[in-house]
Structure formats: structure tokens, C-alpha cells
Amino acid sequence: MSEKTKKPANPALIAAVKAVAVLVCICVVCVALLAVLNEVLYISDDERLARAMSKIYPDYELDTEFSADLNNTNAPDGQIKNVYRSRDGAYIIEALGKGGYQNGSVTLYVVVKSDATIFGWAVKENDKQSYIDRVPATAGKTWYVGRRVDEDLQLDMTGATVAMTSTAIYNAVKTAAWYCLNTESVKNELGLIDKVALATDVVKQLLGEEYADYKFSTANIHQNATVAADDPAEQPVKFMDLISPADYPLAYLLVGEKADSDNGIMAYVYGNEDAYEAVAVKENGTVVSTSGMEEKAELLQSITDHRVIAVKIGNQMRYAVIHSYVEDGDNVKYTVSGLKFASYPNSYILEVVVKGVDSKGTVQSVTATVSGFVSGMPSESNANVLLTQLNGATADTVLELYTSHKASGATNSSDIIAAAVLAVLNDFDAKLASGN
Amino acid sequence: MKLQRFKEIALDGTVRQNPTLRLVLGTCPTLALTTAAMDCLGMGAAVIFVLVFSNLIISLLRNVIPDKVRIPCFIVIIATFVTVVSMFIEAFLPSLYESLGMYLALIVVNCIILGRAESFASHNPVLDSVCDGLFMGIGFTLSITLMGIVREVLGKGTLFGATLWNFKIEFFAKPAGAFLTYALFIAIFNVCYNAVERKLKHKAGEQKHKAEVAAENTAAKEA
Numbered sequence: 109m110s111e112k113t114k115k116p117a118n119p120a121l122i123a124a125v126k127a128v129a130v131l132v133c134i135c136v137v138c139v140a141l142l143a144v145l146n147e148v149l150y151i152s153d154d155e156r157l158a159r160a161m162s163k164i165y166p167d168y169e170l171d172t173e174f175s176a177d178l179n180n181t182n183a184p185d186g187q188i189k190n191v192y193r194s195r196d197g198a199y200i201i202e203a204l205g206k207g208g209y210q211n212g213s214v215t216l217y218v219v220v221k222s223d224a225t226i227f228g229w230a231v232k233e234n235d236k237q238s239y240i241d242r243v244p245a246t247a248g249k250t251w252y253v254g255r256r257v258d259e260d261l262q263l264d265m266t267g268a269t270v271a272m273t274s275t276a277i278y279n280a281v282k283t284a285a286w287y288c289l290n291t292e293s294v295k296n297e298l299g300l301i302d303k304v305a306l307a308t309d310v311v312k313q314l315l316g317e318e319y320a321d322y323k324f325s326t327a328n329i330h331q332n333a334t335v336a337a338d339d340p341a342e343q344p345v346k347f348m349d350l351i352s353p354a355d356y357p358l359a360y361l362l363v364g365e366k367a368d369s370d371n372g373i374m375a376y377v378y379g380n381e382d383a384y385e386a387v388a389v390k391e392n393g394t395v396v397s398t399s400g401m402e403e404k405a406e407l408l409q410s411i412t413d414h415r416v417i418a419v420k421i422g423n424q425m426r427y428a429v430i431h432s433y434v435e436d437g438d439n440v441k442y443t444v445s446g447l448k449f450a451s452y453p454n455s456y457i458l459e460v461v462v463k464g465v466d467s468k469g470t471v472q473s474v475t476a477t478v479s480g481f482v483s484g485m486p487s488e489s490n491a492n493v494l495l496t497q498l499n500g501a502t503a504d505t506v507l508e509l510y511t512s513h514k515a516s517g518a519t520n521s522s523d524i525i526a527a528a529v530l531a532v533l534n535d536f537d538a539k540l541a542s543g544n
Numbered sequence: 545m546k547l548q549r550f551k552e553i554a555l556d557g558t559v560r561q562n563p564t565l566r567l568v569l570g571t572c573p574t575l576a577l578t579t580a581a582m583d584c585l586g587m588g589a590a591v592i593f594v595l596v597f598s599n600l601i602i603s604l605l606r607n608v609i610p611d612k613v614r615i616p617c618f619i620v621i622i623a624t625f626v627t628v629v630s631m632f633i634e635a636f637l638p639s640l641y642e643s644l645g646m647y648l649a650l651i652v653v654n655c656i657i658l659g660r661a662e663s664f665a666s667h668n669p670v671l672d673s674v675c676d677g678l679f680m681g682i683g684f685t686l687s688i689t690l691m692g693i694v695r696e697v698l699g700k701g702t703l704f705g706a707t708l709w710n711f712k713i714e715f716f717a718k719p720a721g722a723f724l725t726y727a728l729f730i731a732i733f734n735v736c737y738n739a740v741e742r743k744l745k746h747k748a749g750e751q752k753h754k755a756e757v758a759a760e761n762t763a764a765k766e767a
Contacts (some may be wrong), residue, residue: 127610134605134617138624145628149635159638241645 156232157192157200160217164228164248168219169195179293184325186283189215197222199294202232205280207424209272209519212236214275217282224298226252229281237273251277257285258300260326260360271450271520275328275424278450284327284357307360307377310384314375314398315364322364324375327418327427329361334455334534335414335429335445344457344478347429347447350410351376359384363418363425371534372418372425376411387411392538402448416447417531421510426527430535433516439463439472440536448480449520456480456524458495460532469536471501474529480521491521498525503533548673557679564687565733569655573647574688575722577734582704584692586640588685590633594625594651595677597664603673606666618661619652626651656684687729695725 114220154170161168176191183203190202199220204213213237219227231247234240255261261282288294289302306376315322334344352358360377378401387397387408395412402408414429427447434441446456457478457491461468474495481488494513501509510526563569570591579581601621602609609617630648634641641648651657660680665673696702699717701709715721 123610123612127613130609131613131616131620134609134620138620142624142627145631149631151635238646241642 130183151320153190153511154401157202157217160230160232161200161219163247164217164230165194165198165200165219167194167196168198168200171195177293180290183283183286183290184323185279185286186213188283191287197297198227199288199298201284202281203283203287204543205276205278205283207272207279208276209239210420212271212276214240214273214276216280216284218281220284220288220298220447221255222298224256224258224288224300226255226257226281228253229277229284231277234273234276237276240273243273243277251455252281257288258297258303260304261285268376271452275450276326281360301381303381304360304362306381307362307384307386310377310398311362311364311375311386311388314386314396315390317389319364319373322366322373324362324364327361327363327374327416328425328449329416329427330448330450332454333427333445333447333449334457334478336431336443336457337388338413338431339456340443340477343447344455347414347445347455350414351407353407356404356407363427365418365425366419370420372420374416389415417534419506419527419530419534421523421527424523426523428528428531430531431536442532442535443477444528444532446480446524448524453482453491453521453524454480456521456528456530458525460529462532462536464536464540465502467540468502468504469533469540471498471529471533476525480524487521491525494522494525498529501529501533502536503530506530506533549672553672553675554679557676557681558683558686559737560685561680562683562733563656563659563680564684565730566625566737567656567659568730569659570684572650574691575719577644578691578695578722578725579649579686579699579717580643580705581689581692581696583640583643584688585685586633586644586731586747587635587651588681590598590626590629590644590648591651591654591684592678592681593629594622595657595660595681597625597677598622598657598661599673599677600670602665603668603670609666614662614666615658618658618666621650622657622661649759656680672682691725691729694729695721717731 134174150382157170158168171193174193176193178188178191185203185207188201188203192200192202194200201218201220203218204215206213208214214234214237215232216229217232217400218229221227229252231240231243231248252261257435262289287306288298289300295302304324304326311324312319312322330346330446331348333347335347335350337343337345348358351361356378358376358378359380362375362377363372364375365372371391373389373391375386378385385398385401387395387401389395394414395408397408414431417428417430418425420426420427426449429445429447431443431445432441440463442460442462444458444460446458448455455478456476459473459475461472463472464470476492476495479488479491481491490513494510497509497513498506506526506529510522513522559566561567564571564574573587577587598618598621602618603616626649629651630641633644633648660676664676668676693703695716696704697708698713699715699721701707701712716725
């Protein structure tokens with residue numbers, strides 16, 4: 109019978125096993141404690157709603173018999189999570205807005221009164237919006253308040269220093285408005301007419317069958333966005349002043365997107381729902397307008413001269429206006445304005461020199477003649493880094509450079525700069541392809 | 545625990561090793577939250593809770609936790625208590641929860657808490673560790689609340705939310721004002737602390753000298 113020899117225990121192994129065991133035990137106990145507390149302290153959706161309403165809509169009294177129509181919840185800029193109704197007829201729409209910082213989102217409770225006006229909103233939760241605390245506590249009682257859900261809700265974020273988070277808030281409010289307009293029962297109850305849909309119909313009719321599968325929505329361009337003046341020595345001018353004359357104001361600025369396309373076409377709608385008139389600019393720059401618009405020759409010229417190019421940056425449409433195109437040997441110098449879309453920063457006016465390399469437009473230099481950066485905002489240096497990094501970029505690589513750069517913090521300006529340069533490269537490539 | 549030891553711990557936490565003004569720890573909430581004194585009290589209470597309970601548990605487990613995994617263990621324990629306090633505040637004080645925002649969750653990485661766990665609780669008995677957590681927390685709370693009062697009064701013209709007057713120097717409510725106020729607080733505190741310490745040393749020296757002289761006199765008389 110052979111004698112069994114006992115191997116000596118490895119003290120290092122024993123110590124390691126003990127260390128792991130202790131750590132695991134501590135984790136398990138902590139998890140158990142938190143699980144129990146979570147059960148006890150869990151805040152239900154109803155409780156969250158009641159808390160939010162106590163701040164913005166004290167008259168709220170939940171209509172328990174109401175059952176929300178949630179058949180269609182995916183809006184262009186967000187998603188409807190739930191809908192409640194107060195006994196006085198007001199709708200409380202829980203809407204998620206996309207397009208926040210790092211593609212995150214903000215979920216709001218938006219109160220829409222029975223007269224179809226927005227009464228207020230409160231934040232329910234957010235995803236990745238670490239600076240949401242900077243949104244003023246009073247914002248829910250001021251921004252967008254009093255606006256009708258069937259009007260073109262323009263950005264209203266006075267005093268916000270969080271451009272991307274504010275954009276997500278804007279999108280959530282727009283999503284709530286979209287729900288009211290696209291849900292038959294709510295639409296009828298609030299007596300709404302979907303004016304954007306009517307305007308879209310006019311635009312589609314104008315463009316014909318070729319554009320039947322385009323999806324139109326209101327363009328997210330800031331009211332104060334500026335573009336370079338005709339005389340470069342002069343101060344930039346307000347873009348809206350160029351396309352919306354005082355005696356013939358713009359009703360809607362629409363952007364049309366085809367599924368899986370990274371570009372969009374612009375449509376300008378004037379008049380009111382009884383008789384909308386429209387101007388549309390096709391991808392090749394051709395301007396078409398409804399009959400009767402010929403009288404507005406100056407306006408049509410202004411639209412033609414300030415052609416807005418819509419390009420997709422990240423998952424959002426951004427806009428740029430190309431002003432001039434000067435050939436200098438092999439190089440072409442563009443002046444382009446990247447349009448402001450959120451509260452900060454402002455429009456950028458860039459000089460972009462492009463050269464055709466291997467049948468592709470390649471950026472030779474990007475210079476900001478007007479920096480859109482707002483003094484006091486962080487990361488101006490990061491925005492300037494992108495200007496340098498775009499040297500050598502082609503239409504295929506702009507988004508790659510933009511994505512790797514954006515994490516550095518200059519989010520809003522990165523979008524504007526990238527959109528302007530991409531618009532230039534698309535234009536150059538189109539000209540190159542057509543032999544111009 | 546002896547009364548003398550208790551006094552030492554209390555003095556260390558609130559004065560001699562005041563986390564904010566002497567050790568310059570926990571500067572993130574100190575700079576960010578001191579625009580409102582009420583938020584400072586809320587944050588202070590949360591930090592006291594986490595410090596006391598994390599010190600308690602870490603001290604209890606100090607002979608069980610192996611040295612190699614002590615930091616992950618401390619972090620797990622601290623994070624658990626931060627989550628607990630966060631859940632409590634969200635459930636019972638929602639307005640404070642909104643005001644503190646992400647800084648509440650950031651208590652997990654507050655150097656005061658990990659620092660006390662590592663330097664005190666993991667080497668000392670339970671009662672001492674609990675007292676250390678309590679007084680360190682009190683020291684932190686007092687410092688940030690005082691700073692909060694100064695910044696709120698000067699920067700907003702309010703005190704604990706109540707309007708005092710319409711006069712305000714907005715600079716004090718801005719980040720640059722936070723740095724300036726913090727620097728002034730550190731300077732004033734340390735000048736006072738050093739002056740008191742010198743005085744005490746001088747007093748102790750005098751007493752020692754008197755005792756020596758008395759001893760010499762006694763020796764001379766005896767001789």
C-alpha cells in the first residue's frame with residue numbers, strides 16, 4: 109500500500125482565495141442591503157409624477173379612468189413613454205427627447221392644457237446629461253410655456269449653459285407636441301390642426317412624385333443664427349432676416365430627409381394654413397416655388413443666394429450656408445457659415461480651402477473668420493483643434509474626425525464646424541462629379 | 545474610550561485635521577455646493593452619515609479584510625452607504641436631492657471618506673472610528689456651511705434661501721468666487737490656528753519653565 113503524501117499548502121494561493129472570498133462576501137452583503145432598501149424606498153412612477161406636478165401644475169388630479177393611446181410612440185426627435193390626463197382635461201405627456209450630450213436623452217413631463225398650450229414641464233430622468241443641474245430650476249415654468257403645440261416650437265432656452273442637454277429638452281417638448289398632433293383622440297379633443305403636416309403636403313405637391321418618400325420635419329436652426337454678409341467687411345447678418353421678411357414672415361422652415369440618406373433638402377413655407385406657399389431647394393440647388401411666389405423675386409433670390417445645406421452629424425441634422433466659391437489654381441476657397449442650432453455657441457463663419465485629390469475634395473485649410481464660440485464657455489481650444497484636425501479631410505473622413513474629437517467637450521461648436529466643412533466637401537464633390 | 549482620547553478625536557476632526565481647511569480634502573463639493581448654505585447642510589449630513597457608517601463597518605472588519613483587497617472593499621462599503629443615503633434623500637427630501645444633483649453620488653470618491661477609512665478606521669477600534677467619522681463629518685459640515693453662508697449672503701443676498709437684501713456681488717456665486725472664498729477661509733483658519741497653537745506652546749513652555757524654576761528653588765532650599 110503506497111503511502112499518500114500531503115502536498116504543502118501554497119500560502120500565496122490561500123491568501124488570494126481568502127482575499128477574493130472576503131471581497132465577494134462584502135459585495136453580496138452590500139447588494140442584499142441595497143436590494144432590501146430599494147424595495148422599501150422605491151419611488152413609483154405615480155409618486156414621481158405627483159412630485160413633478162406639485163411643482164409645475166398644482167391643480168393636477170389624475171384621471172384614473174383615462175387610458176392613453178400609445179399605438180404610435182416613436183417621434184422624429186424622441187419617444188413617448190406614457191401619457192396621463194388630469195381631471196380638468198390637461199394632458200401630461202412623458203416624453204423622451206434625443207440629441208443630448210453624448211447622444212444621451214432627457215425625459216420630461218410636459219403639461220399640455222386643454223387649450224393646446226404648454227403649461228410647463230419638469231425633468232423626470234436623464235441619460236448621460238451630467239450638467240442637467242445647470243438647467244435653471246425655473247426653466248420648466250418659463251421655457252416653451254404658453255406656446256401652442258401646433259406652432260413651430262423654436263428653441264427657447266434663455267440662460268442655459270448646456271447646449272446639448274437643452275437640445276434634448278427641446279426635442280422632448282417637440283415630441284410631446286408631436287404626440288398631440290399625431291394622436292387622433294388628443295388632436296380632436298384639443299381641436300388641433302397639424303399645420304406642419306399641411307405645410308408638408310404643400311411642399312410635397314410642389315416637389316412631385318420624385319420626393320414622395322421624403323420625410324419632412326421642422327429644421328432645428330436657432331432664431332439668432334447668423335451668416336456672412338454679402339460684403340465680407342460687414343458684420344454677419346441674421347439668417348432669419350434674409351428668409352423671413354417682416355411683411356411676409358416664414359411659417360415653417362422644413363428639412364426633408366430620405367431614409368438612409370445623410371443629407372436633406374430644405375423647404376420654406378409662407379402664409380397660413382388656409383393657403384400655404386412654399387419654396388424648395390433641391391439637392392442640385394434648383395429652386396422651385398408654388399405659383400404666386402414669383403412676385404417675391406427678392407425673397408427667392410435671397411433663398412437662392414443663401415442656399416442652406418443640410419447634413420447629418422451624429423444622428424441630428426445640422427445646417428450650413430455656402431456664400432462664395434473662388435477658384436485659385438487647383439484650390440477652391442469657400443466661405444461657409446455653420447449655423448447655430450442650440451443656445452450655445454453661435455454660428456461659425458469659415459474659410460475652407462479645398463483641392464481635388466484622387467477625384468475627391470480634400471480640405472487644405474480651415475480658418476474661422478468669425479468664431480462662434482461664446483466667451484466664458486469651456487473648450488474653445490478644443491473647437492480650434494478640430495479646425496486644424498480637419499486639414500486633409502475628405503467627405504468620408506469628416507465624421508470620423510468629428511466623432512473622435514467630440515468627446516473632448518466642445519460638443520456644440522464641433523457639430524457646427526463639422527457641418528460647415530462637410531457641406532463644402534459635398535458641394536465640391538458634386539461639382540467635381542458633374543465636371544464643373 | 546477615555547475622555548481624553550474622545551477630546552483628541554473631536555479636536556482632530558473639527559480643528560487640527562479639519563478635512564476642508566487643514567487637509568484640503570473634499571474640495572469638489574466644497575467649491576461646487578457652497579452657493580447655498582442649505583445645500584451645504586444637506587451635503588454635510590450625507591457625508592456624516594457615510595463617514596460614520598463606513599468607519600463603523602470598516603473598523604469592525606479591519607481584522608478580516610486582507611490588505612491586498614482593502615481598497616476595493618472600502619470602496620464597495622462606502623459606495624453602498626452613499627447609495628443608501630442617496631435613496632433616503634431622494635425618497636424623503638426630493639428638493640435637496642435635486643439641489644445636490646450629481647455631487648451626492650460623488651461622495652463615493654470624496655477623499656475624506658476613503659482617507660479616513662484607510663488612515664483611521666482600518667487601524668483603530670470601533671468606537672474611536674465612529675467618533676472620528678462623526679467629528680470629521682462635523683468639521684467638514686461646519687466648514688462648508690460657513691463658506692456657504694458667506695457665498696450665499698454675498699453672491700445672492702439670501703441666507704438659507706430667505707432674502708436679506710437686494711444687494712449682491714454675483715462674483716461670489718460664480719466658480720472664481722468659490723476659489724477666492726475657499727482660499728480666504730483656508731488662510732484665515734490657518735493664521736488663527738497657528739496663532740493659537742503658538743500661544744498654547746508658549747503657555748506650556750512658560751509653565752514648564754516655572755515648574756523647573758520651582759524645582760530648582762526647592763532643591764536649593766533643601767541643600
